[in-house]
Amino acid sequence: MKNMIEMRDIVKMFGPSCANDHISLSVKKGEIISLLGENGAGKTTLMNVLFGLCRRDSGSIAIDGVEMPVEYSPQTAIEHGIAMVHQHLKLVETFTVAQNVILGAETMVSRRLFRREKCERAVGALCSRYGMDIDPKSVVSALPLGAKQRVEILKALYRGCKVLILDEPTTVLTPQETDALFDLLRSFQAAGMTIIIITHKLHEVMAISSRVLVLRQGKAAAIFNTNETTQAELAATMIGKTLVKAQVSAQLHSHDCPPSVELRGLSTAAAGDACPLRDVNLNLYAGRIVGVAGVDGNGQTALVEVLAGVKKLSGGSIQIGAKEIKKNTSGTMRQEGIQIIPEDRHRQGLVLAFSVYENIMLGYRKDRRFVKDGVFRKAKARQFVSQLSNTFDIRPRDTGILVKRMSGGNQQKVVLARELSSPDVKIVVVSQPTRGLDAGAIQSVHSTLLKLREEGKTILLISSDLDEIKALSDEIAILYNGSIAVQRAAQGFADEAIGLYMGGGKEV
Numbered sequence: 001m002k003n004m005i006e007m008r009d010i011v012k013m014f015g016p017s018c019a020n021d022h023i024s025l026s027v028k029k030g031e032i033i034s035l036l037g038e039n040g041a042g043k044t045t046l047m048n049v050l051f052g053l054c055r056r057d058s059g060s061i062a063i064d065g066v067e068m069p070v071e072y073s074p075q076t077a078i079e080h081g082i083a084m085v086h087q088h089l090k091l092v093e094t095f096t097v098a099q100n101v102i103l104g105a106e107t108m109v110s111r112r113l114f115r116r117e118k119c120e121r122a123v124g125a126l127c128s129r130y131g132m133d134i135d136p137k138s139v140v141s142a143l144p145l146g147a148k149q150r151v152e153i154l155k156a157l158y159r160g161c162k163v164l165i166l167d168e169p170t171t172v173l174t175p176q177e178t179d180a181l182f183d184l185l186r187s188f189q190a191a192g193m194t195i196i197i198i199t200h201k202l203h204e205v206m207a208i209s210s211r212v213l214v215l216r217q218g219k220a221a222a223i224f225n226t227n228e229t230t231q232a233e234l235a236a237t238m239i240g241k242t243l244v245k246a247q248v249s250a251q252l253h254s255h256d257c258p259p260s261v262e263l264r265g266l267s268t269a270a271a272g273d274a275c276p277l278r279d280v281n282l283n284l285y286a287g288r289i290v291g292v293a294g295v296d297g298n299g300q301t302a303l304v305e306v307l308a309g310v311k312k313l314s315g316g317s318i319q320i321g322a323k324e325i326k327k328n329t330s331g332t333m334r335q336e337g338i339q340i341i342p343e344d345r346h347r348q349g350l351v352l353a354f355s356v357y358e359n360i361m362l363g364y365r366k367d368r369r370f371v372k373d374g375v376f377r378k379a380k381a382r383q384f385v386s387q388l389s390n391t392f393d394i395r396p397r398d399t400g401i402l403v404k405r406m407s408g409g410n411q412q413k414v415v416l417a418r419e420l421s422s423p424d425v426k427i428v429v430v431s432q433p434t435r436g437l438d439a440g441a442i443q444s445v446h447s448t449l450l451k452l453r454e455e456g457k458t459i460l461l462i463s464s465d466l467d468e469i470k471a472l473s474d475e476i477a478i479l480y481n482g483s484i485a486v487q488r489a490a491q492g493f494a495d496e497a498i499g500l501y502m503g504g505g506k507e508v
């Protein structure tokens, strides 16, 4: 069968560093292929080169037999049938689903289609053709991340793409949503579409693709047929050695201490399609990790926003030590020592045009360690930041590099390094802390959380990754439809029971 994509000997330099070092990749029509590699291995760059977002330094590219010039734009790539769903979604938050889908493809529709209803109908038809459950009239900002991603896929379909590139599409999805996405991809494949998917999850590589290209430090390390390899072989190829899993088993603390934080009957007003909180009761303890499991979209976002003080409470109160908070502002919450690590770090946690140093120091402007007699002690700050860069394995180590020039996973490490290293923190709220991180980075984040727990901090972990919840939590609480369905010791809480509560059921 003819190759749909033919990339030969691609080289892409960023200054002196080589992000793609003579990489070749051919993909057959109708094939699903995965790209695998550590954070910073060059996966996104290779796909940006294919999509015309990055200009290659050398090598050649043919799409469906047509040789592409050295310089071409995404517009040209789209005309040749390529579509890309980016690692960080690029939607207009204030527009509706339909508006986002049509945006940029206006020349493809007659002027009359601009009329709201017609454009909504066209997008609605596309949704039902592929069995996608999404309302074209919804405003994008109100949608959970999983649904936003489907909007990006709709954009690609609307433009009649032949090759769909997905950059870490499953990091924002629950296991159920991932299954649904994979079913969708298989139906695209059956319709003749070619798919390239980037993922860090080995079982996903095995489940969805027939071949996998493994990148290591900018080079193609190997290419495998998935039915002839194992997850262990893939992991070893990816990092160049065998990964030894750190033992992160949480020891159960006795229940005799009173909670350090009590959430009592928290409610928020309904806004858009996002799930509000409905009478949330939850206890947190110093020196313990309480993990909140649940299918995304069941109030996780509202819970984090309430604790960050950016979403107002319509009922209930938050007891922190002796203080009862009914009016939660971001100021009061911070004063009480709450540190938040948001789910959407790219949007909420970073200034992309700043360097690593600047992004980390943003959190420490008033820290007494760095200010003496009103004078900022730059050398000390620099030393502190490079220490964090080492501890969190932020690559590259150069802390002067602008964050927008870093790989997605390394950008996340910057936020984690800043938020988890403040001495004033008493309560840490982390939402999806390891999304998009490679196996090594996940281990280092997990050990950081366990270290904070040892130090006696109160930790609330919100994650849709059940394995993560189980590996770290002393207690597990399950969020369903805006309420905590149950909170109990993690030990002995069986998977089936957890699954039952996550789906809105109850044990009998």
Ligand SMILES: Nc1ncnc2c1ncn2[C@@H]1O[C@H](COP(=O)(O)OP(=O)(O)OP(=O)(O)O)[C@@H](O)[C@H]1O
Pocket (backbone or CB within 6 Å): 014, 017, 018, 019, 037, 038, 039, 040, 041, 042, 043, 044, 045, 046, 087, 395, 396, 404, 405, 406, 407, 408, 409, 410, 436
């Ligand atoms: N615009 C840029 N300017 C300078 N360097 C860049 C730029 N974009 C990427 N890089 C560098 O190129 C290398 C490869 O980055 P890339 O984003 O392709 O990695 P990745 O494999 O997608 O990683 P991740 O899993 O973290 O998303 C990294 O070292 C990164 O710092």
Ligand SMILES: [Mg+2]
Pocket (backbone or CB within 6 Å): 043, 044, 045, 087, 167, 407, 408, 409
């Ligand atoms: Mg990437």
